[in-house]
Amino acid sequence: MKILTMKEAIARHVHDGDSVAIEGFTAFICSAAAHEIIRQRRCDLTLCRMTPDLVYDQMIAAGCASKLVFSYAGNPGVGPLHCIRRAVEKDDPHPLEIEEYSHYGMICRYIAGSSGLPFYPLRSYLGSDLPRVNPRIRFVDNPYGDDRIAVVPPLNPDVAIIHAQRADGNGNTQMWGFRGVQKEAAFAAKTVIVVVEEIVDEAVIRSDPNLTIIPELIVDAVVLQPYGAHPSYVQGYYDRDNKFYLAWDRISRDPEKVGAWLDEWVHATVDWEHYVDKLQKEEPAIWERLAPGENLSEPLNYGRYAAQEVNHD
Amino acid sequence: MTDYTPSEFMIAQSARALAGERIVFVGVGLPNIACNLAKRTVAPDLELVYESGVFGARPERLPLSIGDPTLVSGAKSVCSSAELFSLYLQAGRIEVAFLGAAQIDKFGNLNTTVIGDYAKPKVRLPGSGGACEIATHAQKVFMIARLSKRTFVETLDFYTSPGHLNGREGERAALGIPGSGPQLIVTDMALFGFERESREMILTVLRPGVTVKDVQDQISWPVRVAPDIRDADPPTAEELRLIREELDPDGMYSK
Numbered sequence: 001m002k003i004l005t006m007k008e009a010i011a012r013h014v015h016d017g018d019s020v021a022i023e024g025f026t027a028f029i030c031s032a033a034a035h036e037i038i039r040q041r042r043c044d045l046t047l048c049r050m051t052p053d054l055v056y057d058q059m060i061a062a063g064c065a066s067k068l069v070f071s072y073a074g075n076p077g078v079g080p081l082h083c084i085r086r087a088v089e090k091d092d093p094h095p096l097e098i099e100e101y102s103h104y105g106m107i108c109r110y111i112a113g114s115s116g117l118p119f120y121p122l123r124s125y126l127g128s129d130l131p132r133v134n135p136r137i138r139f140v141d142n143p144y145g146d147d148r149i150a151v152v153p154p155l156n157p158d159v160a161i162i163h164a165q166r167a168d169g170n171g172n173t174q175m176w177g178f179r180g181v182q183k184e185a186a187f188a189a190k191t192v193i194v195v196v197e198e199i200v201d202e203a204v205i206r207s208d209p210n211l212t213i214i215p216e217l218i219v220d221a222v223v224l225q226p227y228g229a230h231p232s233y234v235q236g237y238y239d240r241d242n243k244f245y246l247a248w249d250r251i252s253r254d255p256e257k258v259g260a261w262l263d264e265w266v267h268a269t270v271d272w273e274h275y276v277d278k279l280q281k282e283e284p285a286i287w288e289r290l291a292p293g294e295n296l297s298e299p300l301n302y303g304r305y306a307a308q309e310v311n312h313d
Numbered sequence: 314m315t316d317y318t319p320s321e322f323m324i325a326q327s328a329r330a331l332a333g334e335r336i337v338f339v340g341v342g343l344p345n346i347a348c349n350l351a352k353r354t355v356a357p358d359l360e361l362v363y364e365s366g367v368f369g370a371r372p373e374r375l376p377l378s379i380g381d382p383t384l385v386s387g388a389k390s391v392c393s394s395a396e397l398f399s400l401y402l403q404a405g406r407i408e409v410a411f412l413g414a415a416q417i418d419k420f421g422n423l424n425t426t427v428i429g430d431y432a433k434p435k436v437r438l439p440g441s442g443g444a445c446e447i448a449t450h451a452q453k454v455f456m457i458a459r460l461s462k463r464t465f466v467e468t469l470d471f472y473t474s475p476g477h478l479n480g481r482e483g484e485r486a487a488l489g490i491p492g493s494g495p496q497l498i499v500t501d502m503a504l505f506g507f508e509r510e511s512r513e514m515i516l517t518v519l520r521p522g523v524t525v526k527d528v529q530d531q532i533s534w535p536v537r538v539a540p541d542i543r544d545a546d547p548p549t550a551e552e553l554r555l556i557r558e559e560l561d562p563d564g565m566y567s568k
Contacts, residue, residue, distance in 0.1 A: 025365050025394060026380025050394070051442075072442035077341050077378030080439065088437040100426075102441035103364070104398040111395060123403055124446050126488040127422070127475030133431050147489045177385050178365045181394045235382050242377050295386050 001169040002222045003199065006272060009221040010036045013191050018158040019046035019069075021189060022055060025180030026076045027235060030163040030195050031055050032228035032272040038062040039266055048157050050106045050181060051076065054231065054248050057083040060096060061258045062266070067097040069155070071106045078245050082252040092255065100134055101152065107181050109155035113188030119151040126150070160189030162214060163229045165237060166198040167205075171219025174211040177235025183213045195223045197237050208302075227276050227287070238290040317548045319501035320567045321556055322520055323457055324350060325548035327411070327499045330455060331356045336408045338362050338447060339370075341379045343457050344411035346560045346567060353555055360389070362407060364443045366397045375561055398443065402450045405491055410451035412444055413458055416469045419513045419534055421456065421476025421495030423448060424469040431471060441473050448474035453496045460500040460531040467533045477512035503528045504545065505536075513537055518545045 004012070014020060014037055022030050034055040037045075041064075047056050048069040053076065059065055061083035073084050087096035101109065104122050112120035121140070131137040131150070139148045162182045167173040173194045175182065186192045194214060199222065205212060231244035251257045269275045279286055317325075320343060327347035331337060332355035339348045339361050349372070352359045361370040365380040369389025376384055385391050392400070401407060415438050416424035425444055429435030448454055454476075458464055476495045478484045485494055494512075498505040504518035515537040516528055521544045529536055548556075561567045 026378050027365075027382065070440065072440050073437075074439035074442075076380060077376075080437075085437045089434055100440055102445040103394070103443040104403070104446045107395050107398055122446075123489065123491070124449055126449065126490050127472065127478050127485070128441075128445050129426070129431075129472040130441065130445065149489075177382065178367075178380055178391065179393045180366070183393065184395060233382055235385055239382060240377060245377075292382065 002171050002219060003169050004221045004223055006032055006036045006195070006223050006225055009193050009223050010040055010042075013193055013221060014040075014042055014159055016042055017044045019048055020159045020161070021048040021157040021185045022161045023049060023180055023182045023185040024163060024229070024232065025051060025178050026053070026240075027178045027180070027229075027233055028163040028175070028182070029053055029055055029229050029232035030161050031230060031232070032225045033161045033193065033195055033223075034059055035266045035269075035272065035275065037064055038262065048155060050103055052081060052084060054081070054245065057081040057248070057252060058262065058266075060084055060087050061093070061252070061255070062262055063093060065096065067099065069099045069101075069106075071101045071103045075245060075249055078249050082249075083258060086255065099136065100130065101137065102130065105137065105152050106155070107184065109152045110181050110184035110188050112152065112154035113156040114184045115187075117154060119153055121149045121151050124150050155188060157185070157189045159191045159193065160185045161193045161195065162186050163195045163234070164214075165196065165234060166200045167194050167196045167219075167222050168200055168202045168216075169222060170202070170216040171214070171222050172202065172205045172212050172216045173214040173219065174205060174208070175213050176211060179213055186214045186218060191220045192218050193221045193223060194219055195225045195228050197226050197228070197234055199224050225272055228272060230276075230279070233290075236292060236295075238287065239292055241286075241290055317553060318568055319459075319520075321548050321553060322545070323347075323499050323501055324556055324567055325552045326504060326518075326545060327455065327457060328552070329355055330497055330499070331359060331409065334359060334409050336360050336362060336406060338364070338402070338407045338410035338451055339379075340411045340413065341376060342566050345376060346556065347411070347457070349560050350552060350555055353559075354552065362397075362401060364397065366392045366394055368392070368401065375565065398446060402443070402446055405450060405452065407447075407451045409453045409455055410447045411455050411457060412447060412474070413456060414444075414473070415464065416466050417456065417458060417464055417498070418466060418469050418476070419536075420478060420480045421454070421498070421507060421514065422469055422472055422478065423474040423476060424471045426471040426473045428470050444474040448476065448494070449490050449492060451492050453493055456495060456498045458498065458500055460502045460528065462531055462533050465532045477507060480512040502531065506539070508537055511537070515539050516542060518543055520545055521547055
């Protein structure tokens, strides 16, 4: 069994100077892990993620990161990420190095990293200034034709943190909904922490093995953390808390408000359970408000297979 | 005649432009409402593809972002980001895609990266996201933007995503860019196509009540005007009813 608390998992597996990927395409964004990294005052991290989102805005404001590797830095559906903007535009609170790709460029970096390739080709960046400002995006001759094609190098984060609906205690992790680039990010990383809404028996996992996107083979720690992706969402478990996305747009415009928010909601909370309690005290019906209705999939039959006669002729 | 907002004008015009299309790559906000309006009017067989990894979405509510869970529930297929970008987009299966940008030049090239110098930007914008690949691979690109001199600029501060590049014939193909590039820009005041010879933006349709001069005043270069320029047909009562009662009842995007 690999079950740890979030405190133990971060203390054991995330070190100053590491490259860290907390992935999730607008869904399954593990704020619980981000907050614990801030709480334990990790610094000098290289943060990798297609869509940095609120969690990296908060980590960068808290001084955890020296570099950002990304493809789209926005508050999804709301506007800009103000802390990242301040860091890039004004070196406030400190300079932030950036290494920038397009979405498919980031995906291809994870694919190369996860499958042991020295680079991965994609048809992109033609007529774009991105290769000019990021020399790691290069063009090579097509060995089978006359054209040239863009390539990107592998991305192998020291740590990937992946949030999902459920896993067993050994880390066989099942996810439904927008799976984003989590599988590739996990297989590319040296260390994998999975964070789940529920820990289930291995029998549950084995009942629908197509749902398992991350096998125990690559998992180092399993953390049980209900509501750990708030204010983002977990398909079928809770909805996005759009009120907070809108609130962050206001808070994050002012560095003092950001500091006060981090003090109150991260440093002054002991752990994520404490954060969830605090949310519930402010809004007792929060989880009712965010509870999705029921929409069950049809059960399916994987079959049971009896031994067959083997013909040795 | 019923009153309508500039956003409702943009939604209705964008929806009509989807007549006969089948596979559309949708963005959040106005394009999302336009695509859902098209599905209920001119393009009932339209399949909605979202960057987050959905084919054949059937959203029950107005999505809060392109990754909204309502896009998963009831969709025909949900896939990973790698599959979406390789098997759907790079393979050329997207017929039309909607894009917006902070800066657009006369050839429909797009900047969503920085205002000012890249190393020391005045404004750091979100970046490419999928736009560079969408602009490369969608068979056609439609743009939605509000007309202003700040957006429609002579020279981009940064070339994030390719339009018609420098406007030279065969330039996209010579570089190996498969899609045919920008075909239409829908703004709050007018519609633009791209002239066949110059591949430059050309004013083709005016919102009723708007003049060519009004439009020129919001564009940083002398804009080409189509000889057969005409006034748009305003949004119909039925289009407005669908927008106001079904697609955006709170007026989040269309007010």
